[in-house]
Amino acid sequence: MNLRKIGFVIVLAILTLASCKNPANKPVTVNFWHIGTAATDKAYYQGVVDAYTKLHPNVTIQLTILENEAFKSKLATVMQSGTPPDVFHSWGGGMLAEYAKAGLLRDITKFTKDTDWGKSMAAGVWNVYAYDGKQYGAPFDMGAITFWYNKDILAKVGYTAFPTDFDDLVVLVGKLKAAGIVPIALGGGDKWPAMHMWTYIAERIGGKEVLQNAVQGKGNGFNDPAFIKAGDILVQLVKAGAFQDGFLGATYNDEAALVGNGKAAMELMGQWAPNVEKDSSVSKTGIGAALSAAPFPSIKDGLGKVTDVVGGGNGMAIGKNAPDAAVDFLKFLTNQENNAAYAAAAGIIPTVKGAETGIKDDNAKLVKGIVDKTEFFQLYLDQFLAPAPAGAVNDNVQAILAGTKSPTDACKAIQAAVDSNK
Amino acid sequence: MKNKSSQFLLLAFLLGPALILFTFFVVIPVFQAAFFSLFKWNGLGPIVDFRGINNFKLLFADEVFHKALTNNLIIVIVSLIIEIPLALYAALIIGRKNFKFAILFRTFFFLPYVLSEVITGLLWQFIYHPQYGLVKMFFAFFAPGVDAPTLLGNPKTVLGAIMVAIIWKYFGFHMSILIAGLQDISEEVREAAKIDGASEGQTTRRIILPLLRPTLMISIFFSIIGSFQVFDVIWAMGKGDPVNSAETMVTYMYKFGMQRFNIGYGSAVAVTIFLICLTFSVFYNRQTLKSEGMTK
Numbered sequence: 053m054n055l056r057k058i059g060f061v062i063v064l065a066i067l068t069l070a071s072c073k074n075p076a077n078k079p080v081t082v083n084f085w086h087i088g089t090a091a092t093d094k095a096y097y098q099g100v101v102d103a104y105t106k107l108h109p110n111v112t113i114q115l116t117i118l119e120n121e122a123f124k125s126k127l128a129t130v131m132q133s134g135t136p137p138d139v140f141h142s143w144g145g146g147m148l149a150e151y152a153k154a155g156l157l158r159d160i161t162k163f164t165k166d167t168d169w170g171k172s173m174a175a176g177v178w179n180v181y182a183y184d185g186k187q188y189g190a191p192f193d194m195g196a197i198t199f200w201y202n203k204d205i206l207a208k209v210g211y212t213a214f215p216t217d218f219d220d221l222v223v224l225v226g227k228l229k230a231a232g233i234v235p236i237a238l239g240g241g242d243k244w245p246a247m248h249m250w251t252y253i254a255e256r257i258g259g260k261e262v263l264q265n266a267v268q269g270k271g272n273g274f275n276d277p278a279f280i281k282a283g284d285i286l287v288q289l290v291k292a293g294a295f296q297d298g299f300l301g302a303t304y305n306d307e308a309a310l311v312g313n314g315k316a317a318m319e320l321m322g323q324w325a326p327n328v329e330k331d332s333s334v335s336k337t338g339i340g341a342a343l344s345a346a347p348f349p350s351i352k353d354g355l356g357k358v359t360d361v362v363g364g365g366n367g368m369a370i371g372k373n374a375p376d377a378a379v380d381f382l383k384f385l386t387n388q389e390n391n392a393a394y395a396a397a398a399g400i401i402p403t404v405k406g407a408e409t410g411i412k413d414d415n416a417k418l419v420k421g422i423v424d425k426t427e428f429f430q431l432y433l434d435q436f437l438a439p440a441p442a443g444a445v446n447d448n449v450q451a452i453l454a455g456t457k458s459p460t461d462a463c464k465a466i467q468a469a470v471d472s473n474k
Numbered sequence: 475m476k477n478k479s480s481q482f483l484l485l486a487f488l489l490g491p492a493l494i495l496f497t498f499f500v501v502i503p504v505f506q507a508a509f510f511s512l513f514k515w516n517g518l519g520p521i522v523d524f525r526g527i528n529n530f531k532l533l534f535a536d537e538v539f540h541k542a543l544t545n546n547l548i549i550v551i552v553s554l555i556i557e558i559p560l561a562l563y564a565a566l567i568i569g570r571k572n573f574k575f576a577i578l579f580r581t582f583f584f585l586p587y588v589l590s591e592v593i594t595g596l597l598w599q600f601i602y603h604p605q606y607g608l609v610k611m612f613f614a615f616f617a618p619g620v621d622a623p624t625l626l627g628n629p630k631t632v633l634g635a636i637m638v639a640i641i642w643k644y645f646g647f648h649m650s651i652l653i654a655g656l657q658d659i660s661e662e663v664r665e666a667a668k669i670d671g672a673s674e675g676q677t678t679r680r681i682i683l684p685l686l687r688p689t690l691m692i693s694i695f696f697s698i699i700g701s702f703q704v705f706d707v708i709w710a711m712g713k714g715d716p717v718n719s720a721e722t723m724v725t726y727m728y729k730f731g732m733q734r735f736n737i738g739y740g741s742a743v744a745v746t747i748f749l750i751c752l753t754f755s756v757f758y759n760r761q762t763l764k765s766e767g768m769t770k
Contacts, residue, residue: 128517128732128735131517132517132518132737150516150518151518153519154518154519155519240627241626241713296604296605297621297627298627298628300715301624301626301627301632302604302627306603306605310605438735439516439733439734439735439736440734440735440736442734443733447718450716451717454717456717
C-alpha cells in the first residue's frame with residue numbers, strides 16, 4: 053500500500069467520523085431492564101421497543117427481562133459496582149433517592165421541566181421519581197391501596213355497600229366473624245400488607261400532616277399519638293378476630309388466595325390485587341364480578357380525608373451513563389398511546405393524562421376513579437423511606453400485631469431507625 | 475542447595491494455585507469485610523463515613539441479634555441432643571450386617587438430604603399451612619372441632635416447627651456418615667467380642683462406640699458448624715419471622731445488612747459470625763486431635 057492510498061483512507065475515515073457528529077444518526081445502544089415477565093407484559097415491552105427502533109434505526113435497545121426478586125438482587129449488584137443500566141424498572145421513593153445521592157442516576161429535569169412530557173402527568177406523580185427537586189425517572193403506573201371486598205359475602209351479612217366509617221367497618225368485622233367468614237385476609241408474614249393498614253389508620257386519625265412530618269423527620273415524627281393510636285386499633289382488630297388464623301405467618305399470596313377463593317370477605321391491597329387473586333385462586337378466575345374496591349373508611353373525629361390515598365406503582369429510572377436516546381426512549385414509553393396500550397394489555401393504572409381510555413378492566417376503572425379523586429397522595433411508606441427505616445416500620449408493625457411490642461415502643465423503635473439513618 | 479530450590483519449585487507448583495484461589499476468595503474478602511465493618515456504608519458510592527467500632531456496638535446492643543444468637547445456640551443444642559443421637563441410633567440398627575432392609579431404609583432416611591434447602595422449607599411450609607396443611611387435616615380428622623395450631627405464625631412455636639424440618643432433613647446425612655464409620659470397624663472385632671461372651675449392648679457400648687468416636691466427632695463438628703450457618707430452610711419458612719422469633723445470625727446478616735443496604739453493618743455481623751465459627755473450629759479441632767493423641 054503506498055502513501056497516497058493510506059492518505060485517502062485517512063481522509064475517508066475523517067469524513068465518516070465527521071458525518072457521525074449528527075447525533076440522530078450515531079449508532080447508540082440503550083440497556084433496558086424491565087420486570088414484565090408475564091406474557092402480556094413481555095409482548096407489550098417488545099412491541100414498544102420494536103416501534104421505537106423502527107423510528108430510530110440508529111438506536112439498539114438491549115433488553116434484560118428479570119423476575120421481581122432476581123431483578124432486585126441483580127440491580128443491587130450492578131449499582132454497587134457503579135454501572136447502572138440506562139433505563140431500568142424502579143418503584144421510586146426512598147431507594148431511588150439512595151441511588152440519586154450516590155450519583156448513580158442521570159438528572160433528566162431539563163427534559164421534563166415545563167416540557168410537553170412534563171405536562172403529560174400530574175406533578176405529584178412525577179415527584180415519586182424525583183429527589184431533591186431533580187427528576188431521575190418517570191412513572192407509568194400509579195394506583196392506590198384500597199379495600200378489595202366480596203360484594204356477595206357482604207350482602208350475606210346485610211351490607212350492600214362498603215362501610216365509609218371505620219366504626220361501621222368494625223361492626224361489619226364482628227358480623228362476618230359471627231357468620232364464620234374470615235373478615236380480613238392479611239399476609240402478616242410478609243409484613244408490608246399490615247404496614248399499609250397501619251399507615252392508613254394513622255393517616256385517617258392524624259391527617260396528612262402527621263404522615264408528612266414523619267417521613268420528613270419533623271414534629272413528633274413516628275412518635276405522634278396518631279401512629280400509636282393506629283397501633284392500638286390494630287391490636288383491637290387482632291383481638292376481635294378480624295384476620296385469619298395464623299395470619300402472622302401468612303404470605304401475601306395466602307392473603308390473595310383467601311379472597312380469590314371466597315374464603316375471606318376483603319383485603320387491603322393495591323391495584324394488582326384482582327390479578328393476583330385470580331392467579332392464587334383454585335378456579336384461576338377469582339371471585340369475578342363479586343369483587344369491588346372501596347377507599348379506606350374515615351375515622352370519627354380524625355383529620356384524614358377519605359380522598360387521601362396511600363399508593364404507588366411502577367416506573368423507570370435513568371442510569372448515570374445513559375445517552376440522550378435512553379431518555380428519549382423513556383419519553384416514548386410514557387407517551388399517551390403506549391401508556392394506554394399498557395393499560396389495555398396488563399391492567400396498570402396509567403399515569404399519562406388521556407391514557408385512561410386504555411383501561412378495559414372494571415376493577416382498574418374503580419382504582420382509577422379513586423386515584424382521580426385524590427387530594428393527598430402518599431407513596432407506600434416502605435417505598436418512600438430509605439431501606440433501613442422502611443424495614444424497621446415493617447418489623448415493628450408486625451411486632452404490634454404479634455403483641456410482642458406495645459404500640460408506643462414500636463413507634464419509638466421506628467423513630468430511632470429513622471434517626472440513625474440520617 | 476539445588477535440591478532445596480527444586481523442592482521449593484515443586485511446592486509452589488502444587489500449592490500455588492490453591493493458595494492463590496484461597497487468598498482471593500477467602501483471605502481478601504475476610505479482610506475486606508473487616509474493613510467495611512468500620513464504616514457506615516450503603517454499598518453505593520464511595521466509602522467515607524468512618525464509624526470505628528460503632529457497628530459492633532450497635533450489633534451487640536440489638537435485641538434482635540441477641541435473639542438470633544440464642545436461636546443459633548438452641549439449634550446447636552437441639553441438634554446435639556436429638557439429631558445426632560437419633561442418627562446414631564438409626565445407624566446402629568441399619569448398619570447391622572444382618573439387617574434385611576438396610577438399603578431401603580438408608581435411601582428413605584437419606585432422601586430428605588438430597589432435597590435442596592429451599593424445597594425442604596417450602597415442603598414444610600405446606601405441611602404447616604394453617605388453611606390447607608397436613609397438620610390442619612390431621613386435626614380435622616382426629617380432633618374435629620379443635621383448632622389446629624398455626625405453627626409458623628406463632629412466635630412461640632415457629633423455631634420448634636423449623637427445628638423439626640431441620641432434623642428431618644439433616645439426620646439422614648449424619649446417619650450416612652456414621653454408617654460409613656461403622657463399616658470401617660472390622661468384623662473380627664465384633665466376633666472376638668462375641669466369642670469373649672460380650673452381650674450385644676456391651677459390644678455396642680464398650681467396643682463399637684469408642685471405635686466410632688472419630689466419625690462421631692466429625693458428625694458433631696458438621697452439625698455444630700451447620701447450625702451456626704443455617705439460612706435457607708429458615709428463610710424459606712418465613713424469613714426468620716414472625717417478629718424475628720426464628721432469626722439466626724445469618725438471616726440477621728442478610729436481612730439487616732444486605733436487604734436494607736447497610737453493607738457496613740452487615741459486614742460487622744459477618745465478621746462476628748466468622749470469629750465465632752473460627753474460634754469454635756480451632757478449639758474443637760485441637761480438643762479432638764488432642765484426645766485422639768494426634769498432637770504432640
